[in-house]
Amino acid sequence: DVVMTQSPLSLPVTLGQPASISCRSSQSLVYTDANTYLNWFQQRPGQSPRRLIYKVSNRDSGVPDRFSGSGSGTDFTLKISRVEADDVGVYYCMQGTHWPYTFGQGTKLEIK
Amino acid sequence: QVQLQESGPGLVKPSETLSLSCTVSGGSITSANYYWNWIRQPAGKGLEWIGRIYIRESTNYNPSLKSRVTISVDTSKNQFSLKLTSVTAADTAVYYCARGGSLIMARYGMDVWGQGTTVTVSS
Numbered sequence: 001d002v003v004m005t006q007s008p009l010s011l012p013v014t015l016g017q018p019a020s021i022s023c024r025s026s027q028s029l030v031y032t033d034a035n036t037y038l039n040w041f042q043q044r045p046g047q048s049p050r051r052l053i054y055k056v057s058n059r060d061s062g063v064p065d066r067f068s069g070s071g072s073g074t075d076f077t078l079k080i081s082r083v084e085a086d087d088v089g090v091y092y093c094m095q096g097t098h099w100p101y102t103f104g105q106g107t108k109l110e111i112k
Numbered sequence: 113q114v115q116l117q118e119s120g121p122g123l124v125k126p127s128e129t130l131s132l133s134c135t136v137s138g139g140s141i142t143s144a145n146y147y148w149n150w151i152r153q154p155a156g157k158g159l160e161w162i163g164r165i166y167i168r169e170s171t172n173y174n175p176s177l178k179s180r181v182t183i184s185v186d187t188s189k190n191q192f193s194l195k196l197t198s199v200t201a202a203d204t205a206v207y208y209c210a211r212g213g214s215l216i217m218a219r220y221g222m223d224v225w226g227q228g229t230t231v232t233v234s235s
Contacts, residue, residue, distance in 0.1 A: 001175075001176075031219070033216070035216075035219075037219035037220065039220055039221040041159075041221065048208060048225040048226065048227055048228055049159065049208070049222075049225055050225070051220075051221055051222065051223050054220035054221060055219075055220060060223065092158065092159055094159075094221050096218070096219030096220060096221055097219065099172070100161055100172075100174040100175060100176075101161050101219075101221070102161070103158055103159040103160070103161070104158070105157075105158045106158050106159075
Protein backbone atom coordinates (compact mmCIF):
# COMPACT_ATOMS: atom_id res chain seq x y z
CA ASP A 1 0.00 0.00 0.00
CA VAL A 2 1.07 3.59 -0.57
CA VAL A 3 2.12 5.16 2.71
CA MET A 4 1.12 8.77 3.24
CA THR A 5 3.27 10.64 5.74
CA GLN A 6 2.13 13.97 7.12
CA SER A 7 4.12 16.56 9.03
CA PRO A 8 3.90 18.03 11.47
CA LEU A 9 1.55 15.83 13.46
CA SER A 10 0.71 18.74 15.74
CA LEU A 11 0.47 22.32 14.54
CA PRO A 12 -0.13 25.14 17.05
CA VAL A 13 -0.94 28.36 15.18
CA THR A 14 -1.76 31.91 16.26
CA LEU A 15 -5.07 33.26 14.99
CA GLY A 16 -4.59 35.20 11.77
CA GLN A 17 -1.26 33.55 11.01
CA PRO A 18 -0.61 31.14 8.12
CA ALA A 19 -0.34 27.38 8.49
CA SER A 20 1.18 24.74 6.29
CA ILE A 21 0.84 20.95 6.34
CA SER A 22 3.06 18.62 4.37
CA CYS A 23 2.04 15.27 2.93
CA ARG A 24 4.48 12.88 1.29
CA SER A 25 3.68 9.65 -0.48
CA SER A 26 5.83 6.53 -0.71
CA GLN A 27 5.16 6.38 -4.47
CA SER A 28 4.43 8.93 -7.15
CA LEU A 29 0.75 9.88 -7.24
CA VAL A 30 0.73 10.62 -10.96
CA TYR A 31 -1.86 8.31 -12.51
CA THR A 32 -1.76 6.84 -16.02
CA ASP A 33 -4.04 9.63 -17.22
CA ALA A 34 -1.36 12.16 -16.13
CA ASN A 35 -3.54 13.48 -13.31
CA THR A 36 -2.52 13.43 -9.65
CA TYR A 37 -5.15 12.22 -7.20
CA LEU A 38 -4.23 13.80 -3.90
CA ASN A 39 -7.09 15.02 -1.72
CA TRP A 40 -7.37 16.83 1.62
CA PHE A 41 -9.96 16.38 4.36
CA GLN A 42 -10.74 18.36 7.51
CA GLN A 43 -12.19 16.73 10.61
CA ARG A 44 -13.39 19.21 13.20
CA PRO A 45 -13.70 17.96 16.80
CA GLY A 46 -16.61 15.57 17.15
CA GLN A 47 -17.50 15.76 13.46
CA SER A 48 -17.19 13.59 10.39
CA PRO A 49 -14.44 14.32 7.88
CA ARG A 50 -15.19 16.88 5.21
CA ARG A 51 -13.39 17.06 1.88
CA LEU A 52 -11.66 20.39 1.33
CA ILE A 53 -9.57 19.83 -1.78
CA TYR A 54 -9.46 17.21 -4.50
CA LYS A 55 -6.93 16.50 -7.22
CA VAL A 56 -4.17 18.50 -5.49
CA SER A 57 -5.57 22.00 -5.76
CA ASN A 58 -9.31 22.04 -6.47
CA ARG A 59 -11.38 23.46 -3.61
CA ASP A 60 -14.75 21.94 -2.84
CA SER A 61 -17.83 24.14 -2.95
CA GLY A 62 -18.09 26.29 0.15
CA VAL A 63 -14.45 25.94 1.15
CA PRO A 64 -12.93 29.35 1.88
CA ASP A 65 -10.21 30.52 -0.46
CA ARG A 66 -7.92 30.75 2.60
CA PHE A 67 -7.34 27.06 1.92
CA SER A 68 -5.07 26.08 -0.95
CA GLY A 69 -3.39 22.91 -2.09
CA SER A 70 -0.27 22.42 -4.13
CA GLY A 71 2.39 19.88 -4.97
CA SER A 72 3.35 17.21 -7.43
CA GLY A 73 4.73 13.70 -7.62
CA THR A 74 5.25 12.67 -4.02
CA ASP A 75 5.26 16.01 -2.16
CA PHE A 76 2.13 17.98 -1.38
CA THR A 77 1.12 20.89 0.83
CA LEU A 78 -2.08 22.26 2.30
CA LYS A 79 -1.86 25.92 3.22
CA ILE A 80 -4.19 28.10 5.23
CA SER A 81 -3.41 31.74 4.58
CA ARG A 82 -4.91 33.10 7.81
CA VAL A 83 -6.00 30.65 10.47
CA GLU A 84 -9.40 31.19 12.05
CA ALA A 85 -10.87 29.54 15.16
CA ASP A 86 -13.15 27.47 12.92
CA ASP A 87 -10.11 25.76 11.39
CA VAL A 88 -9.28 23.78 14.53
CA GLY A 89 -9.29 20.05 13.88
CA VAL A 90 -7.36 17.27 12.21
CA TYR A 91 -6.36 17.42 8.58
CA TYR A 92 -5.80 14.32 6.46
CA CYS A 93 -4.35 13.84 3.03
CA MET A 94 -5.63 10.94 0.98
CA GLN A 95 -4.32 9.42 -2.24
CA GLY A 96 -6.70 8.10 -4.90
CA THR A 97 -4.10 7.04 -7.45
CA HIS A 98 -3.11 3.59 -6.20
CA TRP A 99 -5.31 0.78 -4.90
CA PRO A 100 -6.25 0.71 -2.04
CA TYR A 101 -6.76 4.40 -1.40
CA THR A 102 -4.90 5.45 1.74
CA PHE A 103 -4.90 8.32 4.20
CA GLY A 104 -2.16 10.11 6.05
CA GLN A 105 -2.04 9.82 9.82
CA GLY A 106 -3.45 13.29 10.33
CA THR A 107 -2.20 16.69 11.47
CA LYS A 108 -3.87 18.27 14.47
CA LEU A 109 -4.21 22.03 14.12
CA GLU A 110 -4.80 23.97 17.32
CA ILE A 111 -4.82 27.61 18.29
CA LYS A 112 -1.89 28.86 20.37
CA GLN B 113 -29.22 17.46 -0.48
CA VAL B 114 -28.00 13.92 0.04
CA GLN B 115 -27.64 12.71 3.61
CA LEU B 116 -26.25 9.45 4.93
CA GLN B 117 -27.07 7.82 8.27
CA GLU B 118 -25.38 4.77 9.75
CA SER B 119 -27.21 2.30 11.98
CA GLY B 120 -26.45 -0.95 13.73
CA PRO B 121 -25.37 -2.52 17.03
CA GLY B 122 -22.85 -0.58 19.06
CA LEU B 123 -21.46 -3.69 20.73
CA VAL B 124 -20.31 -6.88 19.03
CA LYS B 125 -18.73 -9.92 20.66
CA PRO B 126 -15.32 -11.16 19.55
CA SER B 127 -15.44 -13.70 16.69
CA GLU B 128 -18.95 -12.57 15.71
CA THR B 129 -20.07 -10.54 12.69
CA LEU B 130 -20.35 -6.77 12.67
CA SER B 131 -23.33 -5.60 10.61
CA LEU B 132 -24.05 -1.96 9.78
CA SER B 133 -26.41 -0.20 7.40
CA CYS B 134 -26.28 3.20 5.80
CA THR B 135 -29.52 4.86 4.73
CA VAL B 136 -29.26 7.31 1.87
CA SER B 137 -31.79 10.14 1.77
CA GLY B 138 -32.18 12.86 -0.83
CA GLY B 139 -30.81 10.73 -3.65
CA SER B 140 -30.95 7.28 -5.21
CA ILE B 141 -28.46 4.61 -4.30
CA THR B 142 -28.79 3.21 -7.83
CA SER B 143 -27.40 6.38 -9.39
CA ALA B 144 -24.64 5.70 -11.88
CA ASN B 145 -22.83 8.76 -10.62
CA TYR B 146 -21.67 7.44 -7.27
CA TYR B 147 -19.80 4.84 -5.31
CA TRP B 148 -20.92 4.10 -1.76
CA ASN B 149 -18.10 3.65 0.71
CA TRP B 150 -17.32 2.44 4.21
CA ILE B 151 -14.43 3.98 6.18
CA ARG B 152 -13.46 3.42 9.79
CA GLN B 153 -11.52 5.29 12.44
CA PRO B 154 -10.22 3.68 15.64
CA ALA B 155 -10.38 6.00 18.64
CA GLY B 156 -7.69 8.66 18.44
CA LYS B 157 -6.35 7.29 15.17
CA GLY B 158 -6.53 7.91 11.46
CA LEU B 159 -8.91 6.86 8.72
CA GLU B 160 -8.95 3.47 7.03
CA TRP B 161 -10.92 2.89 3.83
CA ILE B 162 -12.78 -0.44 4.07
CA GLY B 163 -14.46 -0.77 0.69
CA ARG B 164 -17.14 0.42 -1.70
CA ILE B 165 -20.01 -0.66 -3.91
CA TYR B 166 -21.25 0.66 -7.22
CA ILE B 167 -24.73 0.09 -8.72
CA ARG B 168 -25.45 -2.97 -6.63
CA GLU B 169 -22.89 -5.33 -8.01
CA SER B 170 -19.43 -3.92 -8.40
CA THR B 171 -17.46 -3.97 -5.17
CA ASN B 172 -13.89 -3.15 -4.18
CA TYR B 173 -12.38 -4.00 -0.83
CA ASN B 174 -9.23 -3.03 1.01
CA PRO B 175 -6.99 -6.10 0.62
CA SER B 176 -6.18 -5.98 4.32
CA LEU B 177 -9.83 -6.71 5.13
CA LYS B 178 -11.03 -8.41 1.96
CA SER B 179 -11.34 -11.91 3.40
CA ARG B 180 -13.75 -10.66 6.08
CA VAL B 181 -15.74 -7.89 4.36
CA THR B 182 -18.94 -7.87 2.35
CA ILE B 183 -20.69 -4.72 1.15
CA SER B 184 -24.14 -4.99 -0.38
CA VAL B 185 -27.06 -2.81 -1.42
CA ASP B 186 -30.78 -2.97 -0.64
CA THR B 187 -32.41 -0.80 -3.28
CA SER B 188 -35.89 -1.19 -1.75
CA LYS B 189 -34.63 0.62 1.36
CA ASN B 190 -32.14 2.87 -0.42
CA GLN B 191 -29.49 1.45 1.89
CA PHE B 192 -26.10 -0.16 1.64
CA SER B 193 -24.61 -2.42 4.25
CA LEU B 194 -21.34 -3.61 5.70
CA LYS B 195 -20.63 -7.04 7.15
CA LEU B 196 -17.32 -7.75 8.83
CA THR B 197 -16.81 -11.28 10.08
CA SER B 198 -14.65 -12.74 12.84
CA VAL B 199 -14.19 -9.42 14.59
CA THR B 200 -11.58 -8.73 17.25
CA ALA B 201 -10.85 -5.78 19.52
CA ALA B 202 -8.81 -4.30 16.66
CA ASP B 203 -12.07 -3.73 14.78
CA THR B 204 -13.33 -1.35 17.46
CA ALA B 205 -13.79 1.98 15.71
CA VAL B 206 -16.14 4.66 14.49
CA TYR B 207 -17.55 3.44 11.20
CA TYR B 208 -18.52 5.98 8.55
CA CYS B 209 -20.48 5.54 5.37
CA ALA B 210 -19.69 8.03 2.64
CA ARG B 211 -20.47 8.86 -0.97
CA GLY B 212 -17.82 9.07 -3.62
CA GLY B 213 -17.98 9.93 -7.28
CA SER B 214 -17.93 7.31 -10.00
CA LEU B 215 -15.46 6.69 -12.79
CA ILE B 216 -12.43 8.96 -12.51
CA MET B 217 -14.14 11.03 -9.81
CA ALA B 218 -13.92 8.03 -7.50
CA ARG B 219 -10.29 9.02 -7.09
CA TYR B 220 -11.32 12.35 -5.58
CA GLY B 221 -12.29 10.71 -2.30
CA MET B 222 -15.64 11.05 -0.55
CA ASP B 223 -17.76 14.22 -0.72
CA VAL B 224 -20.66 13.34 1.60
CA TRP B 225 -20.21 11.53 4.92
CA GLY B 226 -22.52 10.10 7.52
CA GLN B 227 -22.14 11.15 11.14
CA GLY B 228 -20.46 7.86 12.03
CA THR B 229 -21.41 5.11 14.43
CA THR B 230 -19.22 3.69 17.18
CA VAL B 231 -18.78 -0.06 17.28
CA THR B 232 -17.04 -1.72 20.21
CA VAL B 233 -15.88 -5.31 20.06
CA SER B 234 -15.97 -6.78 23.54
CA SER B 235 -17.34 -9.76 25.39
